[in-house]
Structures are given as structure tokens and as C-alpha cells.
Amino acid sequence: MRVTVIGCGYLGATHAACMAELGYDVLGVEIDTAKRESLAAGKVPFYEPELEDLLAEHVGSGRLRFTDSYEEAGGFGSIHFVCVGTPQRRDGLGADVQHVDAAIDSLAPYLTEGALVVGKSTVPVGTAARLAARLGDGAELAWNPEFLREGFAVRDTLQPDRLVFGVASEHAEARLREFYAAVIGTGTPVVVTDFATAELVKVSANAFLATKISFINAIAEVCEAAGADVVHLADAIGHDDRIGRKFLNAGVGFGGGCLPKDIRGFLSRAGELGVEDTMSFLRQVDDINLRQRTRVVQIATAMLGGNVARARVAVWGAAFKPHSDDVRDSPALSIAGQLHLHGAQVSVFDPKANETALAKFPTLDYAESALAAARDADLLLHLTEWPEFREVDPVALGDVVRRKQVLDGRNRLDLDAWRAAGWATRALGRGSRRSLSLSPAS
Structure with a gap:
């Protein structure tokens, strides 16, 4: 079986390299010249992590190669995976599917008899049914x-926790089962369903x-007001297996290229289907998430005496999450940018995302290390939870900064150790541990 992957961005490049790892001959189609080369x-x-070694191995073996020709792709593959991006529309909240449409229209004239086109892009429900009619009879x-x-993409492709097949025939299901036989053979569960359900699974999961993240961040604000500890609270409710502990880490909120645009696109599509009111809670999820960034700026301003102008602020983290250089809709960069606009001198360090951050926010300063970013700082913000930040010695760091103040925006630092080293500390959702003074009942 020979395979093509249409669109070789983050999803497509990962899928192409992993399918070559499974033993298939793979042809990637990418029209961006620099990316393709x-x-x-x-x-x-x-x-x-792991992707470049995998890519280099299979490019070197000849099992994986790249082209910009849809004609070549149509003649090469019997299964074609569509992996192009679906960003948020510029004129609204919905997903922009123009690249998916273009990929299908460009590939369709060259498809051979019996070809199977497999969509992997995240699309509004109803897209697959519309596209199926444009492939032709063969x-x-x-x-x-x-x-x-992100950060675990290779493992998630080769060892997924589930496979979802949205199909219109038993023949298509059989071909996908044959294609993924090695993965299914390891015990990966398979859910076989229709087009609409398969499309909704991804956006529903996100x-x-x-919603879990915004829920715990809303609770974190209550904890601060009440003098409670959101980390202990999350640990306690997370023991309930109906709830679980994952995605209950209070902090600066979510970002990246998926969750923000997917919940907005879901809400937009629900409106088109006439069920917007049912999904209106997603507006609150989005609002709470964006509010976290404003809250961090407000807390940082208070820690700096009410005015950030000319203050030196160190920001640890630029990527929206660790083990990635993706800065799309990054809470860390949004906060850094807001502080800079208010007059602060902001120095950012991220182990992998300095270059991608510089392209998005060229007016910020970027340091070569965590210590260099903190030099002469009046305030340190921990905004992306890279493991190496937790390994920094707060005693040694105290000799570098101007004022020993830290705001842990991810609730991952050992604040007891930082306080023992003489630091003033703040963290989202972790109250002052004072006893509440309750008014007598009237």
C-alpha cells in the first residue's frame, strides 16, 4: 500500500513520518517551497520531540519523499490523507476550510479507480458529506x-488511545482496518461511525x-478570595474517577492552534445549525480563559507597586505549552506583550520557542537562558511549565535579580523552597492561608 499525505505542516509531517515508520511508502504533498525543501x-x-530523527531516517531510506504535484500524488497512492490546516476565519469565529476544499479539488482529477481519501483535518460538522460528492465516482x-x-505527537500517532473511522461503507472501514492493522493489533480501540459523528468527536473532545481548564481556573479565583488552595482542591476532586486529575491544573489558561479556535469554531457551527444556545457555555469557557491573562497582568502590576513602567520583568516561557515551540495564541507571550505595552522592560526565555516568539513579538527582549532573562529583574513570571525551570536554584537566582519576587502562573514551582530562599511568592488560586474572619449570623 502506498500512501500520500496532503499538507505537511505539523499534523501532516508527523503523520507522514509515522506512516513511513509503520512500513509504508509515503509521498508528502506540500506547496510551500521552503517547508517542502x-x-x-x-x-x-x-x-x-523525536520527529526530526524519524523524518531523517525515512527520507534517507527513500521510504518518504515530498512533492508539490497533485498529479504525481494521484498516481502514486491508493490512500490519500488530507492534513491541511483549518485556522479560525479572519471574519468570524468559524473554521476556515478553504485549504481543505483546495486540497480535495486539486487531488480529485488525478485519483485512480478505488482510491480512498481520508480526512484528518479538524473541520465543521457537515464538511465531509459535502466533500464526498466532489471526489467523483471512482x-x-x-x-x-x-x-x-504537541510534544507527544509521534507517540500519539504510533500508539493512539483510540482510532475513529467515519465511513459511508463497509469497504472503507475494511481498508482503514487493513491500513492501521499494526496499530490495532496492539490493542488500540476502534470506533466506527458516520461522517458527522467523526467530525464532532474531535471538537467535542477539545x-x-x-471546559475543564476554565472550570478549575474559575475555582482558582474563588480560592484566592476565600484563602483556599486550588492545588489541594484539584488533588481532592481528581481522586473521583468520574472527574480525574488531568487538565485540572489552574494557571494562565490554554492556548495553541487547537483548543481556542476549535471551541470558537464549534460555537459558530452550532449557531449555523440552530443550536447556538445549547453551546453558549463555550463563550464563558473562552472568556474565563482570556481573563486569566488579564488577571496575571493585574497581579504582576500590584506586585510592582501599582505601576509597571520601567520595571524589569523576566518571563520564563513563550510556547503555549512545554515540549513545543508553538506560540500560537500563547498565554505567556500575550502576558509579556501586555506588560511591555504598559511600559515594562520584558526579557523572555524559552528553551525552544525563542525564535518563533521573536517572529511574533519582535519588540520583546529574548535571553539565552533562564538566569540571563532574570538578571536585574524586579519580578519573575513563570508562564510555561518547562521542567528545567523547576530545577533552577532559587538561592542562586536571588543573587541575579534586583528584587526577589516570583509569580508562578503554572502552579508548578516549589514555593516553599522559594520562600525559604527569601522570595515573595504569588500563585493563581493559592490563598494567603489566613484564617477567614466570619461575621456572626444576624
């Missing part, structure tokens, strides 16, 4: 949504995860 040279144009469509976590 980088991939063809075995270089990944973004950071993802080809068939299926939808196989991706569930990759909406649920986003």
Missing part, C-alpha cells in the same frame, strides 16, 4: 480525526478539555 532535507521546520471518502498532543 526543509522536509526533503530531513529537517522539521518546527520543534517536536473514489471514496472517509474521516479519521487526529488527536495529537471543548471538554477546554
Whole structure:
């Protein structure tokens, strides 16, 4: 079986390299010249653990190569995976599917008899049914949504926690089962369903995860007001297996290229289907998430005496999450940018995302290390939970900064150790541990 992957960005490049790892001959289709040439040279144009070694190995073996020709792709593959991006529309909240449409329209004239086109892009429900009619009589469509976590994408592709097949025939299901036989053979569960359900699975999963994050961040604000500790609270409720502890880490909120645009796109599509009121809680999820960034700026301003102008602020983290260089909708960069606009001198360090952050926020300063970013700082903000930040000695760091103040925006630092080293500390959702003074009942 020979495979093509249409669109070789984050999803496509990962899928192409992993399918080559499974033993298939893979042809990636990428129309961006710089990206295609980088991939063809075995270089990944973004950071993802393990991916570059995998890519280089299979480019070197000849099992994986790249082209910009849809005609070549149509003649090469019997299964074609569509992995192009679906960003938020510029004129609204909905997903922009123009690249998916273009990929289908460009590929369709060259499809061979019996070809299977498999959508992996995150699309509004109803897209697959619309596209199926545009393939012609000789080809068939299926939808196989991706569930990759940045930083773990290779593992999530080769060892997924589930496979979802949205199909219109038993034949398409059989072909997907044959294609993924090695993965299914390890015990990966398979859910076989229709197009609409397969499309909704991905956005529903992301909406649920986003809701968990915003829920615990709302509770964190209550904890601060009440003098409670949101970390202990999350630990306690997380022991209930109906709730679980994952995605209950209070902090600066979520970002990246998936959760924010997916919940907005879900809400937009619900409106088109006439059920917007049912999904209106997603507006609150989004609002709470964005509010976290404003809260951090407000707390930082208070820690600096009410005015950030000319203060030196160190920001640890730029990527929206660790093990990635992705700064799309990054809470860390949003906060750094707001402080800079208010007059602060902001120095940012991220182990992998300095370059991508510089392209988005060129007016910020970028340091070569965590210590260099903190030099002469009046306030340190911990905003992306890279493991190496937790390993920094707060005693040694105290000799570098001007004022020993830290705001832990991810609730991952050992604040007892920092306080013992003489630091003033703040963290979201962790009250002052004072006893509440309750008014007598009237």
C-alpha cells in the first residue's frame, strides 16, 4: 500500500513520518517551497520531540519523499490523507476550510479507480458529506480525526488511545482496518461511525478539555478570595474517577492552534445549525480563559507597586505549552506583550520557542537562558511549565535579580523552597492561608 499525505505542516509531517515508520511508502504533498525543501532535507521546520530523527531516517531510506504535484500524488497512492490546516476565519469565529476544499479539488482529477481519501483535518460538522460528492465516482471518502498532543505527537500517532473511522461503507472501514492493522493489533480501540459523528468527536473532545481548564481556573479565583488552595482542591476532586486529575491544573489558561479556535469554531457551527444556545457555555469557557491573562497582568502590576513602567520583568516561557515551540495564541507571550505595552522592560526565555516568539513579538527582549532573562529583574513570571525551570536554584537566582519576587502562573514551582530562599511568592488560586474572619449570623 502506498500512501500520500496532503499538507505537511505539523499534523501532516508527523503523520507522514509515522506512516513511513509503520512500513509504508509515503509521498508528502506540500506547496510551500521552503517547508517542502526543509522536509526533503530531513529537517522539521518546527520543534517536536523525536520527529526530526524519524523524518531523517525515512527520507534517507527513500521510504518518504515530498512533492508539490497533485498529479504525481494521484498516481502514486491508493490512500490519500488530507492534513491541511483549518485556522479560525479572519471574519468570524468559524473554521476556515478553504485549504481543505483546495486540497480535495486539486487531488480529485488525478485519483485512480478505488482510491480512498481520508480526512484528518479538524473541520465543521457537515464538511465531509459535502466533500464526498466532489471526489467523483471512482473514489471514496472517509474521516479519521487526529488527536495529537504537541510534544507527544509521534507517540500519539504510533500508539493512539483510540482510532475513529467515519465511513459511508463497509469497504472503507475494511481498508482503514487493513491500513492501521499494526496499530490495532496492539490493542488500540476502534470506533466506527458516520461522517458527522467523526467530525464532532474531535471538537467535542477539545471543548471538554477546554471546559475543564476554565472550570478549575474559575475555582482558582474563588480560592484566592476565600484563602483556599486550588492545588489541594484539584488533588481532592481528581481522586473521583468520574472527574480525574488531568487538565485540572489552574494557571494562565490554554492556548495553541487547537483548543481556542476549535471551541470558537464549534460555537459558530452550532449557531449555523440552530443550536447556538445549547453551546453558549463555550463563550464563558473562552472568556474565563482570556481573563486569566488579564488577571496575571493585574497581579504582576500590584506586585510592582501599582505601576509597571520601567520595571524589569523576566518571563520564563513563550510556547503555549512545554515540549513545543508553538506560540500560537500563547498565554505567556500575550502576558509579556501586555506588560511591555504598559511600559515594562520584558526579557523572555524559552528553551525552544525563542525564535518563533521573536517572529511574533519582535519588540520583546529574548535571553539565552533562564538566569540571563532574570538578571536585574524586579519580578519573575513563570508562564510555561518547562521542567528545567523547576530545577533552577532559587538561592542562586536571588543573587541575579534586583528584587526577589516570583509569580508562578503554572502552579508548578516549589514555593516553599522559594520562600525559604527569601522570595515573595504569588500563585493563581493559592490563598494567603489566613484564617477567614466570619461575621456572626444576624
